[in-house]
Amino acid sequence: MHTAIQVENLTRVFNQRGKAPFHALRGVSFDVSYGEIFGLLGPNGAGKTTTIKIMSTLLLPTSGSVAVAGFDVEKDYARVRPLISLISGGETSGYGILTVEEQLWMFSQFYGMETPVARSRIEEYLKVVGMWDSRRQQMNRLSTGMRQKVNLVRGLVTDPKVLFLDEPTLGVDVEASVIIRSIVRDWVQGKPERSVILTTHYMAEADELCSRVAIINHGLILANAAPSQLKQDLDSRAHYEITVDRLDGEQLGLITAFMGEGNDLVLGADKVTNSPMLVAHLMHESDIARLIAALAGQGATLEYMRKLEPTLEDAFLKMVGRRFEDEEAVSPVS
Amino acid sequence: MKGFLASMYVGLQIESNWTKKWVWLLYLAAYPIGSFLAVIILYGVFGQKTGLLPYALYGTIFYYSLSMVFFDMAFSVHDDREHYQTLKYIFLSSTSYRTYLCGRAATRYLIALAGIAINLCWLVPVLHLPFHPNWAYLIAGAVLGYLVAAGLGLAMASVFLLTIKLDVDVVDALFGGMFVLSGALFPPTAFPAVFARIAELVPMSPFIELMRRAVSGQILTSFLSDLSTFQLLNRVALSAAVLFALGSVLVAFGSRKAQQKGYIDVTTAF
Numbered sequence: 001m002h003t004a005i006q007v008e009n010l011t012r013v014f015n016q017r018g019k020a021p022f023h024a025l026r027g028v029s030f031d032v033s034y035g036e037i038f039g040l041l042g043p044n045g046a047g048k049t050t051t052i053k054i055m056s057t058l059l060l061p062t063s064g065s066v067a068v069a070g071f072d073v074e075k076d077y078a079r080v081r082p083l084i085s086l087i088s089g090g091e092t093s094g095y096g097i098l099t100v101e102e103q104l105w106m107f108s109q110f111y112g113m114e115t116p117v118a119r120s121r122i123e124e125y126l127k128v129v130g131m132w133d134s135r136r137q138q139m140n141r142l143s144t145g146m147r148q149k150v151n152l153v154r155g156l157v158t159d160p161k162v163l164f165l166d167e168p169t170l171g172v173d174v175e176a177s178v179i180i181r182s183i184v185r186d187w188v189q190g191k192p193e194r195s196v197i198l199t200t201h202y203m204a205e206a207d208e209l210c211s212r213v214a215i216i217n218h219g220l221i222l223a224n225a226a227p228s229q230l231k232q233d234l235d236s237r238a239h240y241e242i243t244v245d246r247l248d249g250e251q252l253g254l255i256t257a258f259m260g261e262g263n264d265l266v267l268g269a270d271k272v273t274n275s276p277m278l279v280a281h282l283m284h285e286s287d288i289a290r291l292i293a294a295l296a297g298q299g300a301t302l303e304y305m306r307k308l309e310p311t312l313e314d315a316f317l318k319m320v321g322r323r324f325e326d327e328e329a330v331s332p333v334s
Numbered sequence: 335m336k337g338f339l340a341s342m343y344v345g346l347q348i349e350s351n352w353t354k355k356w357v358w359l360l361y362l363a364a365y366p367i368g369s370f371l372a373v374i375i376l377y378g379v380f381g382q383k384t385g386l387l388p389y390a391l392y393g394t395i396f397y398y399s400l401s402m403v404f405f406d407m408a409f410s411v412h413d414d415r416e417h418y419q420t421l422k423y424i425f426l427s428s429t430s431y432r433t434y435l436c437g438r439a440a441t442r443y444l445i446a447l448a449g450i451a452i453n454l455c456w457l458v459p460v461l462h463l464p465f466h467p468n469w470a471y472l473i474a475g476a477v478l479g480y481l482v483a484a485g486l487g488l489a490m491a492s493v494f495l496l497t498i499k500l501d502v503d504v505v506d507a508l509f510g511g512m513f514v515l516s517g518a519l520f521p522p523t524a525f526p527a528v529f530a531r532i533a534e535l536v537p538m539s540p541f542i543e544l545m546r547r548a549v550s551g552q553i554l555t556s557f558l559s560d561l562s563t564f565q566l567l568n569r570v571a572l573s574a575a576v577l578f579a580l581g582s583v584l585v586a587f588g589s590r591k592a593q594q595k596g597y598i599d600v601t602t603a604f
């Protein structure tokens with residue numbers, strides 16, 4: 001069994017009093033293999049959290065099916081639950097009156113773990129997240145970032161097969177985010193029968209962590225591929241930004257003619273130095289050598305050059321027609 | 335079992351971890367006084383001649399113990415969902431939600447019983463209450479009484495699972511009404527026969543009467559006096575079995591419906 005999760009034609013409709021029903025999911029399908037960190041990427045209200053709630057047995061679907069580790073989440077939820085963990089970001093969950101250690105031990109008991117095993121794992125993971133020294137602190141005295149680290153440890157202590165991370169770095173500082181991402185990456189590599197499903201609206205986070213991402217918007221999956229593939233599909237041309245000491249419009253025309261059809265060159269000015277800056281969209285990566293030679297032929301000296309890599313944000317823009325943050329501003333919150 | 339014990343532990347920490355140990359012990363002893371002080375004034379001062387003080391006092395304190403279970407179960411849903419935001423994590427664990435609720439409420443019940451025991455130490459000699467405990471009936475009654483209250487509490491929890499806003503008034507009205515009807519405060523036989531018949535049907539009535547007899551060693555009024563103590567115990571056992579089974583079914587139903595509606599992790603910041 002290589003498939004950790006199989007989602008088929010999933011729909012979810014929320015009936016709202018006095019309003020038209022809200023279709024949070026409109027036929028979502030994908031699967032996740034063991035050993036994979038799979039990202040669900042989309043703005044608020046896109047359907048990410050609804051999908052993760054159904055996969056983790058918190059919510060029932062309107063139609064369609066989800067199997068986790070081969071078990072149907074609707075019918076066999078009691079067999080699914082011991083195999084999964086959910087960690088949500090942007091919340092302050094936990095019994096404030098318990099210490100970090102007590103809180104983690106308590107949840108381990110809810111999973112029927114033997115206390116010595118639980119204690120040893122709690123120690124291991126608290127040390128990994130750098131919170132061993134805070135183990136006797138009450139939960140209500142922790143910062144948001146610290147609470148989120150405890151939340152992460154709670155999810156890992158039970159050694160689940162599938163870890164659901166719903167916006168795990170939401171509202172936490174940069175340092176805590178880096179630690180959380182690093183732990184998740186190491187954790188999934190720790191055993192072959194582990195997988196992670198991550199929802200995030202931080203494109204860079206998905207790009208860094210995920211072996212595959214699905215871009216979801218308005219309850220529909222728009223794309224499902226490796227981040228590198230999504231970016232490659234966006235535009236197969238190579239893009240460069242080149243700053244030179246001098247270049248005018250006439251020279252640019254000559255160089256454009258020399259480079260041939262399909263290679264676009266746009267001349268502007270560097271915002272800092274005000275030197276001429278060329279943005280080149282080249283058919284082949286190897287064309288850069290010809291371009292540099294042409295620039296030299298026109299007497300221009302290279303000051304600075306960098307390759308422009310497309311981002312997942314660009315992929316989202318191409319698929320949705322709007323930038324990510326613009327889409328968030330108009331999306332309903334589910 | 336681990337889940338049940340862990341839930342008991344959470345219940346204990348929530349109840350006790352807010353202050354120093356000695357302050358909490360003081361609180362433990364003082365808290366039940368509020369439930370029976372009015373009874374002492376009513377029957378010990380103004381209605382001394384009625385001779386109903388032992389009946390009403392024992393009735394009230396044991397009703398109080400049940401109310402702790404009932405209220406704890408009902409309010410845990412909102413507490414965990416809104417305040418601690420842990421309800422979804424408990425739901426997703428291997429421990430059933432019913433087990434969790436029962437564990438938390440068990441602690442509350444034991445705390446209430448401890449408070450009662452502490453207070454009986456001074457109430458019995460000061461108020462000259464009849465006190466000839468039958469420990470077997472007392473322990474069996476306490477266990478069965480917990481199941482009676484847990485059954486009702488689970489039923490109420492199922493309602494709260496499907497309610498986004500916390501409606502304290504409904505719980506208060508329900509339990510207040512049952513307090514009057516169960517004969518905890520006065521013997522229903524003093525009223526028209528129909529009232530006594532209704533009182534006999536209230537699930538708490540046999541438990542309260544059983545506990546009165548188990549503590550005092552006497553039949554204090556004619557209410558349920560046609561039943562022997564053993565018969566009363568059987569009736570409490572039957573109530574416990576029926577109510578606990580019903581509560582279990584309802585909480586399972588409520589959980590499923592809440593899962594359908596998306597209410598398991600809903601927060602309203604009420």
